Amino acid sequence: MASGTMFLMLLACLWATAAAESGDGGRTVPTTGGDVRGTVQYIKDLPDKPIYTFLGIPYAAPPVGNLRFRAPQPAVPWEGAIDATKPGPYCPQGPLIFQLFPFKFHHYDFDEDCLTLNIETPTVEKDAELPVMLWIHGGGLSMGFGYVVPFAAMVAQQDVVVVTINYRLGALGFLSTGDENAPGNVGFMDQVQAMAWVQENIRNFGGDPDRVTIFGESAGGLSVGYQVVSPLGKGLFRRAISQSGTSFTMEVEEKPLELAAILADEVGCESKDTAILVHCLRQKTTEEVVQGAERMMKLGSGEWGKYFAPVFNEDFLPEHPKDLYSRGQANDVDYLLGVNNNEFGFVMPSMMSANFGQKGMTEDTFILELEQLIERIYPGTKKDSIIAAARKVYRDHDNPDDPIAVQHQYTLFAGDQLFVAPTVETAGKHAESGSKVYLYEVHYAPSSHAAGRPKWVRCDHGDDLPSMSGWPFLDIHLAAGGVLPFSSEDRQFSRDIMTYWANFARTGDPSDPTGGPAGSPAVPEWPQYTPGNPTYMKLGLTSSSDVGLYPERMALWNDVIPKLVASSDKEEL
Template identity: 55%
Template sequence: MVRSVVNLVWLSILGVVTSQDGPPTVSTASGKVRGTAQYTNDLPDKPVYTFLGIPYAAPPVGDLRFRAPVPVIPWEGVRGASKPGPFCPQPMDLQHVMPFRLAQTTTSEDCLTLNIETPTTNADDGLPVLVWIHGGSLESGGGYLLPFAPLAAHQDVVVVSFNYRLGLLGFLSTGDENAPGNFGFLDQVLAIRWVKENIRNFGGDPDRITIFGESAGGYSVSYHVVSPLSRGLFRRAISQSGVFGTNPVQLNPLQIARMQAEELGCDGEDTAALVDCLRERPVEQLLAGYNLLQIMHVGYNLKPFRPVVDGYFLTSTPEYLIRKRQASPVDYLMGVNDHEYGFMIPRSSHLPNFGKGMTHELCSALLRMGIEDYVDYKGSGQAIATAILENYRDHANPDDIMAIQYQYTRLMGDMMFVAPTVRAADGHTGAGGKVHLYENHYVPSFLRAARPDWVGCDHTDDWWMVVGAPFMDIQLTSGDNIPFTSADKQMSLKMMELWANFARTGNPTDQTSPEWPVYTTDHPAYMKLDLTSSVEVGLESDRVTFWNKVIPELARLADRDEL
């Protein structure tokens, strides 16, 4: 009785209630699970059957730390699936990052669980399946921050979310067999494979799986598109605000691993001893050492543990694999928000006095630290930085500190998100895949009210609409519900329909928008998403040309001159 009351309490925080009868028990290859039913605040008669915290892998602890995941050991009887599993260990408290109350806030290395939300458990229904990969820079976040019940209910799709290993535990690499790296990606592969093998019993079609994600989830999706391990596991892909160029491969992982070992008092010379030492450290020590590494050794905006070419999940760089047509030619929907680096990322990165303006000197210093992973500038870093600053200078207000700050947000957003997304679109179409491209301009009303007027559609603004947040009573940490407007609800319905249509057919076009054309390099059409959407051609073409053609040519010429 107490457990039932607790479940009802945390579900009611998110504006959902448990069903009186409860959903049926569902069988999986690992064992039987019993969940709950939830409802959106606008469809009180349409239950969404919800199964939370289902293990898809054995706990990656002890000798399994820094190794590929192994399947979960099957269980006897019926496993309760009414609460989400703990988040994977991470260096920040999500409750202090997210503006709303989380269903749970615990973390544990035993975190490899998934969640299923479905409008049916009839195995014959064969609904499209959307598998969500969460964001958080591959170092924070969790699969179940908010329910996807509105997307499942309004669009009759099955939605799956899951946790995967993060940061040091998910992406440390010694560059050899002792810690090849990409463990978080391997978790994702196993989770998607679990879905493909079991989702039919939850009403889903295993041959119509779409993987989708935002930010780190978006670039995780793009890495799966080029990974041989992921081939055949999904039919379509959606990358929101992130592709592999947003977080490029780490070229010197052993150097970073040794720096981390030093912070934790481990010998870094012998890689086997290094990994054994890190396996023995309590997770709290690992997180503390991870924080020290970022503070002491890693430049602003750079993450120490990133994807690597491990010869297994990733056999070469994504750029090479696409050029050699070794990527999966899946249908691909990808895009960005129109001001990706406008507010959230610089604020969360603790930029000094961000929002109050920026001097030329600070802008230049931050840029030089930020371009290291995005521009192959060899010894010409200062010349490249000067060219970038000049290209983005506001010539009408060249010394205005607010204008300088605004241009900094634009150049960083273009470098990290817009230009890499267009490169990925060009590469995927060149490799034989079909692409639909977008730029989202809609800002949820409560976020617009809380930010300065000069901020456009910022990083994560799309997430609220795709998840269907306006159709849940989401409680802020202050205790009030988020005041979603009728316009928010209209835009959320539109984006949920676009995403679900793409998962169903490969064509995202909805009932109220013009036909969404396929993107090609000869006709780079994209959809400008808003309450009234429109088809445009050439996403930020001048700025994208600058990053994707002018800057590489400047770097090539500088490198030639040095020789």
Template identity: 50%
Template structure:
């Protein structure tokens, strides 16, 4: 199914928001040519987080006069494009040649079948993935979802990487700016979505990978409560990216690479605020993958460690759908853990070595480390062809997938069910036939489900839009 094929006209289609009026575009999906979808792109939902607003919570968007042309996506938040294209398993597309990156990136996009204020359609609010360091809220396809499901779809950008999650864990650089951006986007939806045909009391968050992880965090945050009524986490929960209890050493390492004096956290913050986004990305790239940034307990978005919140039952008990693909680290993602040709496989020696490396990181200082490694190796070893390199690699792929996605998903599902939430658990077993080079032994890989979320199951697709005059 192509996303959209024809463009239409609708003179004078203007929608009001709390900060000003916007005019959008109209499109039609190929198989629903008589059902227009109205798209409003690049609407600011917060002030540009630049200058003194860098490393601070998002501030309200500045109002404008007249009608704003919401016909193009806003700039993408700063990120390393080399890493993006290496990690395209999180995104079934690459950045376009005409894309722009800017810290002035906090914009929202709305796709709706109607702008009738009394329509009160359900709202799907998408949080994109990308390991909290990559991605954008503007992949092609939301027009199709809005048309076929008769819903309002909203997507947005949020701060990423060293601009979204760097922290000194004090008042100078508290962290979690990307998550706070997400909260601000939810608030924008609550205040504005009725004018786009949506019901602010029927908002469902949905997201994949880092998006699903973010949603799992929102279900534990007091700031997010009441801003959505249902949630969907695809391939990831907070336990996939647990909080860093000591983020300051990483921040100091980054500040040193960026050429900052490290007298105290105030001087580090001031120095990093004075660097350009390009300089910060260059320093980050030089440290990757040693510098991996995740949420922190900041006392505001997260009041304490997520596991403590779960043990205390301090969980938003709304309906929650979550699950995994049946081969999360099956192919493209596997290349980030296994060196060499994946068509050949790995030896038992390499299997044990990489299991030990991961186990050592997860169980630092545990006196039973050798026993843990031996137990994992024995549990996953293929009893029928234990010495076959491809069989060994296949088993390792499930070790990694289970530890990163399956176990975290099961833990969170159980904890939500324990406090009385309605929990719906799934396993996606459908393998798309989009990559002719993918071996038959690979199942449904990480991000395969995005093709169906976005209506982009056919690789060749086109979309035409026109400005609504």
């Protein structure tokens, strides 16, 4: 995947909100590190049901000093009960996160000592054995933090335990020298450490360690996908949900030392010896490392920057995800995954062009965009045959010369390349491995998101987050004052999608309500995806199943273009 496209994944996962909290009725719960004292929150439609909330619990040792760029170590035990009523510091990143969104953040503190998790649960009874859902936030592996999407509504309405985590980002989480000095993927290994902590401790918070579902959106969905294929994830979770991102969404970086050397040059570490280079980077301040990585990303410049990405290493990722699938080595877990029906609709292209959507796109501009995208994805490949094949598929035959129609086809092209095709390919690979798979496409966007956007925008990247996590049942506070408005239809769809997700976490079947709360809504049946019957669910106010998600477009990306690239490579030889 092109390095610059990672920035496009930063947009959908960085919302800060606050549910009503109360300092009364909190509980103190033991963990392997020590006791934690939490607080209580409530949601509007279940005002008498307490949600026991524990924030900022350390799940690993502070990754500072000599532990920078290394795999996480167990948390250092503490004496007494720590105050778990406020989120811990966010993992270091640039300030852009606070500039992009109008929501009220819990705090504005960054610190490398950030490896904490948060728990929301309807009970702290050890024998409750409720399903556990561990949320991995998105942000292009460069931005974001755990406790920003509130799950109090899902917890209260569906009787599940939700865990949210911080993990190291950017250079601090994904820099690699390709050897033992900085093996890379430590952000992913933070996620593994958090899952291991859950296995050891979640019973004390009412959870069942044998029914853990990891789920995430955008780079969080991508993270879930990498955990599904990693040998380190084996036995730590039973089910997985990837929303708008899988392990096929972001390509493995095959030359990580080159990126490490660029960062070293940015901050004044010029040694070509990797041990000396990493030692020098460990002496730099957090701000120096983060700002150096920010300069590499070239955010806001209009240019394609360089980002730190997954790499091959012996422990976490010994082979490419596709090879791990081919060898039958992916983890045998139930997998629910999908996309929105307008992933590259408005938010992402607007970040690239301030005037996007106003006048449409000419045919010449479309062809130029295709050429540039193909060159970034497949550098050095003969582009003409690929562009011709793409233009044949992405054409509005009713309005071929209409600039708005041309622009719409471009958004489909880019959205398919970034999200839809990787998701469909992953569904096929995972189903072929013999595990259960459920595929979806979201068709509903919350009214608060649709306001202020062109009417032709459908469910854009990130539009599923408010519905899935239950925002319509909370007061989402804005930095400028007031709360985010939601409609009765928003609440209806949110109830349905939370039910599907929680059913899946409980039973492995999103439409099986067995063991669910009595008040949970009945939802239409969701058939299982198989290689011979590629069914998927169209999630909306009236959800229904269909067969074959854009088969012609998916065949282009997952069959035709790879063959054209391979043919071009052979010609070069």
